[in-house]
Amino acid sequence: MIFKVLPPYTLGASIYFDASIKDLVEFRDATLGEGKQLTANPWVLENLYGDMISYMIHFVFWVSVLIAIEMGAEKTVKDFFFKLN
Amino acid sequence: MPVTNEVFSRKVMGNAAAVIFLTAVAYGMLMTSIVGGIVWERMSGIKHMQMISGMDRAAYWIANFIIDLIQVEVIVLISVLTFYLANLKYSTSWIIYMLFPVAAIPLTYVTSYFFGSESAAQTGTIFMNFGTILFGSTLVYYLRFIK
Numbered sequence: 001m002i003f004k005v006l007p008p009y010t011l012g013a014s015i016y017f018d019a020s021i022k023d024l025v026e027f028r029d030a031t032l033g034e035g036k037q038l039t040a041n042p043w044v045l046e047n048l049y050g051d052m053i054s055y056m057i058h059f060v061f062w063v064s065v066l067i068a069i070e071m072g073a074e075k076t077v078k079d080f081f082f083k084l085n
Numbered sequence: 086m087p088v089t090n091e092v093f094s095r096k097v098m099g100n101a102a103a104v105i106f107l108t109a110v111a112y113g114m115l116m117t118s119i120v121g122g123i124v125w126e127r128m129s130g131i132k133h134m135q136m137i138s139g140m141d142r143a144a145y146w147i148a149n150f151i152i153d154l155i156q157v158e159v160i161v162l163i164s165v166l167t168f169y170l171a172n173l174k175y176s177t178s179w180i181i182y183m184l185f186p187v188a189a190i191p192l193t194y195v196t197s198y199f200f201g202s203e204s205a206a207q208t209g210t211i212f213m214n215f216g217t218i219l220f221g222s223t224l225v226y227y228l229r230f231i232k
Contacts, residue, residue, distance in 0.1 A: 003221045006098035007188035008214045011112065012105045014181040014220025018174075019101035019227075048177050053179075055188040069198060070142045 007058050010051050017047070100173060105219055108164070112185070113214035115160060116193050117207045119153050124206040149191060149202040157186035189214075 001007035017024070025040045036045060135145065164178040192212065197212045200206035 001218065003225060005211070006217045006221070007185060007192055008109075008112065008116075008217040010181055010188075010223045011108060011185050011226075012177040013217040013225065015101050015105050015108070015175060016222055016226040018178045019097050019178060024229075043176065045177075048180060051181050052184060055184040058188035059191055062188075062195050064196045066146060066191060069195070070146070074198075 004054050007055060010054060014048075014051060021047075093117035104118070104168075104175075104222070105175065105222060106176050109215045110162065111164075111216065112189075113211040114156055116189060116214050117211045119157075119190065120200075120206045120210045121196050121203050122169045123194060124200055127197070128202065131154070146194065149194070153190050154186050158188065161186065 002009075008065055021038070022040050027039045080085055132145070136142065158174065162180050165182055168175050196210065196213070197206055200209060
């Protein structure tokens with residue numbers, strides 16, 4: 001979950017997920033855990049919603065950070081800390 | 086002689102590891118080329134010169150984003166087509182591959198501010214992408230099977 005902070009992680013995880021979907025479904029069905037129920041059908045988008053939403057959140061978040069930097073947020077933060085010191 | 090399920094599964098996972106390694110190298114390099122251009126423009130003063138010549142900051146970033154998005158999406162399309170032609174059966178990963186540039190390019194723009202030189206930016210970016218795609222996903226995948 002922590003790795004989801006970086007978008008490239010999801011790329012590798014998606015390949016592992018696609019390659020091992022049957023094993024993962026079997027493993028999850030056979031063991032007790034907190035994980036959500038998976039389905040082996042590759043066309044079920046529910047398996048991917050989390051990744052797709054995380055990419056959308058990344059886009060919005062990083063564009064907001066970029067806008068903040070361009071509007072001078074970096075200088076405001078620096079000034080704030082200099083005043084504190 | 087028919088292949089056992091265990092052997093077939095091992096082969097599929099071996100293919101996945103190879104695909105992830107190549108993805109990590111290729112996509113790491115792509116992001117590196119993007120960050121290199123951005124840092125070079127900032128450090129050489131070209132960005133500043135464009136700004137004082139009246140260019141809007143939003144226009145600068147939107148133009149960069151559109152061009153970078155097109156460039157990366159072409160490579161993504163080639164990757165997805167290769168998966169299909171090689172019969173790799175990654176039925177849903179293509180959606181994640183297609184969406185990857187939308188998330189990764191703005192992150193690369195933000196991280197470009199952390200670096201003071203083009204070479205440092207390129208090295209940092211390739212390590213971040215390569216490490217996260219290859220080692221991050223492999224580590225998490227295998228940790229899932231530990232009780």
